[in-house]
Amino acid sequence: MTNEIILSNRLKNIMDFLPAGSFFADIGSDHAYLPIAVCQHDQSAKAIAGELNEGPYRSALEHVTTQRLTDQIKVIKGDGLEVIQFEPVKQVVIAGMGGGLICSILEQGKHLLKDVDRLILQPNVNSEYIREWLLNTDYQLVAERILAEEGHIYEILVADIAVTKARYEYSDKEILFGPYLIKEKNNVFKQKWQRERKNYRRIIEQMLRAKEPDLIKINQFKLKEKWIEEVLKDD
Known part of the structure; x- marks a missing residue:
């Protein structure tokens, strides 16, 4: 028996940045809610739900099986980006961690990002670390979003493979506040x-x-x- 997954506002906003027909990896997927919701709405989408710890891995596996989505979603136990080493994913989502940890996961697994054209990153704190990390990569920040939910404030950073070799530079101020967020300056x-x-x-x-x-x-x-x-x- 399947039930439609109702996502939090935070995860809905992350989902907005996944293109139709995406093949993405959700690193630290927990219950695999995001992959399930995406694949329920888009039958052409595929996903990897990556989990390091046994408990969340088993929980994700159970949810994917219950929702009858094993043809679209593969649950893989592994550390960070190692779950994509044999999978030609095009997008990577890393959400709900500190900016420092997200940078560490990306840096340790950057040799595995060769097929990945979009990163969707949602740090709970220290988003400036991610902006700084991106400046030394082939990825270019293309969008940012900030939202509040249940007393918490979240930022979503989206980076695509740069179309030109010209290196982007941001001021220290833009790295701290976000070049897109500082322009919009919403409530x-x-x-x-x-x-x-x-x-x-x-x-x-x-x-x-x-x-x-x-x-x-x-x-x-x-x-x-x-x-x-x-x-x-x-x-």
């Missing part, structure tokens, strides 16, 4: 950076109370706080 963006400004102020105050304050780090946080004020004022 969720403003909400996030108002929150971050308070956070930076708290960190600076705590660091200044130390016996030997780290002035280099303090000045780095002060610079980011200044950028936030400029961006929020600049309407």
Whole structure:
């Protein structure tokens, strides 16, 4: 018996960036909700649900089998991008992790990305690490989206294989805020950076109370706080 999977708003937004007839890998797929929902809506789509840990791997396998989608979705147990080494996937989704961990997965498995023309990345924190990582690759940031759900704010970064060899450069400010998000500056963006400004102020105050304050780090946080004020004022 099959039931239509109802995705969270976060996963629905990720799904928006997958083309019709996609063959994608969802790294850290958990219950395989995203691959199932995509394949339920698009019978020409195929997916790899990749999981490292036994529990989530078995859960994904069970869900895919119950939904009768084993012809479209392959559940593979493995570490990061190693699940795609024998699969000619065209898109890779890595969602729900820290930006640092996502970069680590991409860096360790970048030799496996030869057939992949799109990366859809949703970091829970530190999206700037991903933007910086992309600058040293053949991928080019083509879209960004920011959304709020259940008290959390999420960013989605989409990067495609660059059509030209010209290397893209972003300023430090664009890497922090996102070159697309800083242009759009929607309400969720403003909400996030108002929150971050308070956070930076708290960190600076705590660091200044130390016996030997780290002035280099303090000045780095002060610079980011200044950028936030400029961006929020600049309407």
